[in-house]
Amino acid sequence: SAESLLLMAFVTLEVPDMEVAMDFFIGLGGKEGTEVDGARVVQIGASQLRLVPSRSDLAAWPGQFYIWVEDSKATLSSCQAFEKSSGSEVIQEVHHIKEEGAADAIILHDPAGQNLFVVNQAPVGGMAKTMRSILPGTDKVSNALALLGLTYPIAEGQAGGVVRFYSHFLGASVSKTKQGYAVDFSLSKALHQTLTFVEDGDVPTPGEKLAEVCLYVVSMEKLKTAYEKCSEAGLVEATWEEVENSREFSFSRCPDPTDQKIVLELRHRLRAPEHKEWPLPKDLPSRAVFSSAS
Numbered sequence: 107s108a109e110s111l112l113l114m115a116f117v118t119l120e121v122p123d124m125e126v127a128m129d130f131f132i133g134l135g136g137k138e139g140t141e142v143d144g145a146r147v148v149q150i151g152a153s154q155l156r157l158v159p160s161r162s163d164l165a166a167w168p169g170q171f172y173i174w175v176e177d178s179k180a181t182l183s184s185c186q187a188f189e190k191s192s193g194s195e196v197i198q199e200v201h202h203i204k205e206e207g208a209a210d211a212i213i214l215h216d217p218a219g220q221n222l223f224v225v226n227q228a229p230v231g232g233m234a235k236t237m238r239s240i241l242p243g244t245d246k247v248s249n250a251l252a253l254l255g256l257t258y259p260i261a262e263g264q265a266g267g268v269v270r271f272y273s274h275f276l277g278a279s280v281s282k283t284k285q286g287y288a289v290d291f292s293l294s295k296a297l298h299q300t301l302t303f304v305e306d307g308d309v310p311t312p313g314e315k316l317a318e319v320c321l322y323v324v325s326m327e328k329l330k331t332a333y334e335k336c337s338e339a340g341l342v343e344a345t346w347e348e349v350e351n352s353r354e355f356s357f358s359r360c361p362d363p364t365d366q367k368i369v370l371e372l373r374h375r376l377r378a379p380e381h382k383e384w385p386l387p388k389d390l391p392s393r394a395v396f397s398s399a400s
Contacts, residue, residue: 110277110328111291114299116154118318126217127157133184135175135249151252152385165315166220169257175249176234178227240296240390259306267362267369268303274363275335294392318373325395329378353381
């Protein structure tokens with residue numbers, strides 16, 4: 107099937123001031139996780155934002171983040187308190203659909219003004235409970251429920267090539283939406299995510315630095331298929347033996363399979379669920395396949 111993508115696990119963000127950034131993301135509803143490879147970790151449901159100092163070799167994420175929280179009023183008041191204490195303006199807009207009641211959407215800029223976050227309150231009717239059901243026990247307490255979506259701007263006319271790249275090389279399912287072309291991630295009934303490529307006249311030229319995202323495929327078998335295709339196209343340096351041991355591989359250049367032209371430069375870390383950093387309990391009902399060998 108074309109549904110080989112399971113989870114958007116993390117995005118790495120460069121921040122000029124680590125403490126200010128951590129305060130902001132905790133206020134937004136995230137929860138501090140254990141540091142990984144020198145990055146500070148903010149848990150947003152099953153996903154993470156990994157914060158690294160600005161001097162790293164990564165670029166800011168050029169698009170928007172869509173986050174669901176259980177209580178948007180709490181997010182709004184935390185962000186207001188953060189503005190008072192830090193003196194930086196982070197709240198861009200607040201949309202109310204009904205006159206009173208919770209904010210329907212809060213649009214936030216992080217303190218460094220690099221990334222845009224659209225925060226929505228999860229629909230009532232048990233959705234928050236369903237989304238929490240997949241998380242490890244300790245993560246059930248934070249206000250943020252999920253990183254539901256990311257957008258990524260691409261140049262006009264590039265969407266076809268980007269769609270072909272994801273479906274051919276990664277076995278992804280891609281759908282056309284109002285915003286653009288959405289690469290679909292499906293963990294279980296409790297979590298669907300999208301990475302949406304939006305054709306935009308205003309695309310930053312890729313510099314030396316690239317943004318980074320980490321994605322999980324459903325199984326080692328799917329990782330192997332993706333590895334073989336990427337390796338054949340000369341996108342990966344690692345050997346299969348290395349990939350089999352680490353259960354992940356990385357690549358940055360994304361070619362259109364029809365003519366091999368590079369249509370996107372974005373650092374991808376592609377992993378199988380047996381990776382040691384798999385964020386969820388293994389016995390959860392999900393689409394993740396764990397081979398008995400792991």
